[in-house]
Amino acid sequence: MDRGTVGSTNRGRLKVGVRSHGRSEIFTPVGELDHHTADLLSEPLEAAVEAGRSRLVVDCGQLEFCDSTGLNVLLGARLKAEAIGGGVHLAGMLPVVARVFEITGAEAVFTVHDSLEAALDD
Numbered sequence: 479m480d481r482g483t484v485g486s487t488n489r490g491r492l493k494v495g496v497r498s499h500g501r502s503e504i505f506t507p508v509g510e511l512d513h514h515t516a517d518l519l520s521e522p523l524e525a526a527v528e529a530g531r532s533r534l535v536v537d538c539g540q541l542e543f544c545d546s547t548g549l550n551v552l553l554g555a556r557l558k559a560e561a562i563g564g565g566v567h568l569a570g571m572l573p574v575v576a577r578v579f580e581i582t583g584a585e586a587v588f589t590v591h592d593s594l595e596a597a598l599d600d
Contacts, residue, residue: 491515496522499598502567503531508540511548519548523555532564537594539570544578556588565589569597 492515495506503526507519519536526534534555556566569591571579579585591597 492518494518494522496526498531499535502533502535502598504535504537504594504598506537506540510543511541511551512543512545513547516547516551520551520554523551524558527555527558527562527564530562532559532562533567534559534564535567535569535594535597537569537597538572538575539594541572541575544575546582549578549582549584552588553584567591567597567600569594 492507492509492511495504495508497504497506505519505522505526509515511519523534536552552566552568559565565588567589568579570593571590576585579588579590589597589600591600
């Protein structure tokens with residue numbers, strides 16, 4: 479990972495794929511989720527909830543970094559999804575990202591799965 483881009487305004491550091499699978503809406507953020515790139519994930523999460531998709535699965539297997547802004551995006555999506563009877567499932571977190579959730583205690587408010595497959599089977 480090129481640490482030289484951390485803190486820059488290069489929004490190209492995060493790409494988010496979105497697809498539907500059964501009753502789940504799957505989001506695949508690739509790169510770094512921080513205050514410069516958070517909108518790239520928050521906008522499709524909000525759009526899914528507005529469309530009535532309440533089971534949101536975030537495939538974190540290619541998410542290399544997540545700061546407090548990224549964590550807040552996921553917490554906000556969780557509240558909105560729960561308000562319509564759903565939730566946010568996190569799948570396949572890399573150790574560096576899992577550590578952020580562990581340190582902050584946020585892992586306790588999400589359903590965390592070892593893999594995307596496990597999240598979809600739940």
